Amino acid sequence: MAEQPTLARTPLPEPKQAHAGYYAFPHDKLRRRLRDARKTPLVLVACGSFSPITTLHLQLFELADHYVERTTDFEIVGNYLSPCSDNYGKPSLVAAEHRINMCKLAIEERNSNVMVDEWEALRRDEAGNPLYTPTPDVLERLDHQINDILGGIETSDGSTAVRARIMLLIGADLAQTMADPEIWPPAHLDVLLGIYGALIVERPSQCDVEQAILPLKKYHDKIRVVPSFDNDVSSSKVRAQIRTGESVLDLPESVYEYILAHKLYRDGPLNRDLSKDADKVIDGDATPAPTRPPVASNG
Numbered sequence: 001m002a003e004q005p006t007l008a009r010t011p012l013p014e015p016k017q018a019h020a021g022y023y024a025f026p027h028d029k030l031r032r033r034l035r036d037a038r039k040t041p042l043v044l045v046a047c048g049s050f051s052p053i054t055t056l057h058l059q060l061f062e063l064a065d066h067y068v069e070r071t072t073d074f075e076i077v078g079n080y081l082s083p084c085s086d087n088y089g090k091p092s093l094v095a096a097e098h099r100i101n102m103c104k105l106a107i108e109e110r111n112s113n114v115m116v117d118e119w120e121a122l123r124r125d126e127a128g129n130p131l132y133t134p135t136p137d138v139l140e141r142l143d144h145q146i147n148d149i150l151g152g153i154e155t156s157d158g159s160t161a162v163r164a165r166i167m168l169l170i171g172a173d174l175a176q177t178m179a180d181p182e183i184w185p186p187a188h189l190d191v192l193l194g195i196y197g198a199l200i201v202e203r204p205s206q207c208d209v210e211q212a213i214l215p216l217k218k219y220h221d222k223i224r225v226v227p228s229f230d231n232d233v234s235s236s237k238v239r240a241q242i243r244t245g246e247s248v249l250d251l252p253e254s255v256y257e258y259i260l261a262h263k264l265y266r267d268g269p270l271n272r273d274l275s276k277d278a279d280k281v282i283d284g285d286a287t288p289a290p291t292r293p294p295v296a297s298n299g
């Protein structure tokens with residue numbers, strides 16, 4: 001059985017004004033009993049902007065599932081999307097409420113077993129302003145919710161409960177940024193990768209995964225690379241297609257319709273420069289809403 005992580009820090013207290021409205025930790029799709037007695041229950045959490053969620057974001061979980069099924073040590077019992085706070089500071093973020101709604105629509109349309117945890121996206125400070133939560137804190141809180149509050153996952157014969165292992169699910173491009181201590185302080189990585197670990201999905205259109213994880217050598221025993229397929233799906237590309245009125249192939253149809261209904265992503269540069277820096281919102285640069293319906297991909 002794989003080694004169980006231990007909590008390095010006291011779990012985050014739930015701030016009094018953590019959320020604008022009602023919130024309960026979602027666990028309806030968390031499988032509470034292991035199937036295979038030899039395995040450790042694994043919960044995956046994908047942190048990111050999801051502005052908007054694409055078909056590939058949900059496929060990350062499918063790729064991870066395919067990968068983990070072939071391992072001898074883990075069994076996936078839960079999958080979470082945790083959209084980041086509006087305070088993350090990425091210019092391309094639309095309001096958390098929209099990003100959460102789009103994640104939920106995508107999950108429903110695809111009949112996916114993923115849950116959306118709204119806690120990170122809606123967390124607020126005492127003054128009621130959106131509060132950014134560093135990713136290690138997100139995983140610590142999930143660990144606390146599942147293992148301390150819910151009491152973990154039952155063994156296959158139901159005789160006892162064990163702690164689920166929580167792991168981050170990310171793309172190789174995000175792993176590549178982890179070499180920069182200005183973005184990921186070593187203390188964050190020591191918790192995130194040193195205690196929890198990550199499944200890192202290849203993203204060949206953006207970087208070489210082996211190069212990306214080289215600087216993370218210290219944590220290699222907690223990192224696993226998940227094979228993917230050639231694709232250039234990204235939220236940036238989708239946003240650019242919406243602005244220019246091109247066909248959008250990489251969104252669930254309900255998400256596309258939501259974007260049109262709420263007039264999201266209509267402002268921005270007209271040239272299709274997909275670099276992240278080119279994605280700054282330009283006030284008043286409203287482009288007409290696309291008229292063509294999306295061709296939903298089946299993947």
Ligand SMILES: Nc1ncnc2c1ncn2[C@@H]1O[C@H](COP(=O)(O)OP(=O)(O)OP(=O)(O)O)[C@@H](O)[C@H]1O
Nearest residue numbers: 048049050056170171174201202203233234235236
């Ligand atoms: N095509 C993809 N292949 C592998 N990982 C992906 C892919 N698209 C997104 N991800 C991963 O999903 C997580 C959330 O990504 P995010 O919401 O930033 O999407 P994005 O497409 O990278 O967005 P943007 O284009 O706005 O930068 C990150 O870990 C990212 O690496």
Ligand SMILES: NC(=O)c1ccc[n+]([C@@H]2O[C@H](COP(=O)(O)O)[C@@H](O)[C@H]2O)c1
Nearest residue numbers: 047048049084134135136183184185188
């Ligand atoms: N030090 C940290 O905890 C840290 C640094 C950079 C990004 N992140 C997270 O990584 C994710 C990145 O998302 P994007 O790929 O959309 O930028 C977000 O969830 C963000 O909160 C965390």
